[in-house]
Amino acid sequence: MWALTLYRSTIGKKIIMAVTGLVLVVFVIGHMAGNLQEFLGPARMNAYAAFLKSTGELLWIARIGLIAATVLHVLMAWQLTQIKRAARPVDYTKREPQVSTLASRTMRWGGVFLLVFIVFHILHFTTGTVFPIASQPGDQFSHTDVYGNVVSAFRTPWVTAFYVVAMLFLLLHLFHGAWSSVRTLGLSKPSDHPLHRRISTVIAVVVWLGFSAIPVAVLLGVIR
Ligand code: HEM
Numbered sequence: 001m002w003a004l005t006l007y008r009s010t011i012g013k014k015i016i017m018a019v020t021g022l023v024l025v026v027f028v029i030g031h032m033a034g035n036l037q038e039f040l041g042p043a044r045m046n047a048y049a050a051f052l053k054s055t056g057e058l059l060w061i062a063r064i065g066l067i068a069a070t071v072l073h074v075l076m077a078w079q080l081t082q083i084k085r086a087a088r089p090v091d092y093t094k095r096e097p098q099v100s101t102l103a104s105r106t107m108r109w110g111g112v113f114l115l116v117f118i119v120f121h122i123l124h125f126t127t128g129t130v131f132p133i134a135s136q137p138g139d140q141f142s143h144t145d146v147y148g149n150v151v152s153a154f155r156t157p158w159v160t161a162f163y164v165v166a167m168l169f170l171l172l173h174l175f176h177g178a179w180s181s182v183r184t185l186g187l188s189k190p191s192d193h194p195l196h197r198r199i200s201t202v203i204a205v206v207v208w209l210g211f212s213a214i215p216v217a218v219l220l221g222v223i224r
Contacts, residue, residue, distance in 0.1 A: 010083060013076045018181035020073040025178055025203065027066055028170070032210040038223055039214075042147040049146035070118070077111060103176035110169045117166040125149060154218035163215045167208050174204035 006012035034052075037045045052059060097105070123129040128141030131149070139152035154160045178200035182188045217223040 010080070013080055013083075014184045016072055017076040017080070018184040020069040020076070021177050021181045023065070023069040024073065025174065025181075027069075028174070028207055029203070032207050035214055036210055038147060038150055039217070042145070045147040045150075046145060050144070070115075074111070074115060077108065081108060101176065103172040104180070106169075106172055107176055110173050113169050114166070114173060117169070124153065150214065151218055151224060154215040157219060160215040160219045164212050167212045170211070171204045171208040174207055175200055178203050 006015065034048060037048050120130065124131060125146070128143070128149070131141035131153070136152060136155055139148075142148055154163070175197070179197040182200075214223070
């Protein structure tokens with residue numbers, strides 16, 4: 001079967017990694033745009049959240065798709081790392097990076113951090129399981145007042161700091177990943193400037209600014 005042949009080859013694993021990564025990039029852009037409605041007030045934000053929840057099976061299809069994309073993305077990263085380690089069991093004694101960037105060198109550990117962030121984040125805002133540690137006395141997690149959850153969470157400076165730092169990791173991951181996935185899939189023209197990556201830079205910076213704006217605006221009292 002072609003899918004199995006693809007999965008077994010190194011380039012196949014890279015293609016799976018690139019496609020799932022691009023699916024996650026689309027989600028992240030959509031999620032960021034949706035979140036910006038926090039600036040439009042509680043009625044708008046909570047109506048948006050209620051609309052998402054009202055889609056029933058569609059929401060679950062999207063959730064299952066996202067989980068599948070994330071699991072495959074992480075699994076391929078892990079397998080490719082094992083293959084790379086087996087091919088070079090002894091590390092370089094001297095290594096002077098030529099065209100690599102901070103973003104490309106932090107893909108593995110930054111990715112692990114993002115995975116931890118996503119688990120924390122779902123327990124924080126979707127289930128409310130870890131919400132009490134993030135709220136002020138008297139604040140309570142609500143399944144309907146998403147606007148209120150966001151405000152009470154980010155009034156606590158360390159929670160805002162944690163999210164802003166996590167978004168820096170996302171910035172780096174996207175800066176390299178949005179670019180390298182397109183190259184893996186052979187969709188970009190060969191370039192004489194391997195460090196030129198305009199579109200992925202714009203995506204990474206817009207996503208970083210869009211996400212970080214919310215916790216920072218709450219902490220500064222712009223959103224309350
Ligand atoms: C400052 C940044 C962020 C804020 C303020 C934020 C806000 C939220 C909120 C309020 C929810 C719950 C929505 C609801 O229950 O209706 C949520 C869910 C979620 N967020 Fe975020 N988010 C941020 C960053 C991210 C990032 C960077 C990712 C992924 C890389 C992410 C992935 C998710 C996922 C997977 C869910 C669960 C969706 C579901 O329940 O089906 N979020 N976010």
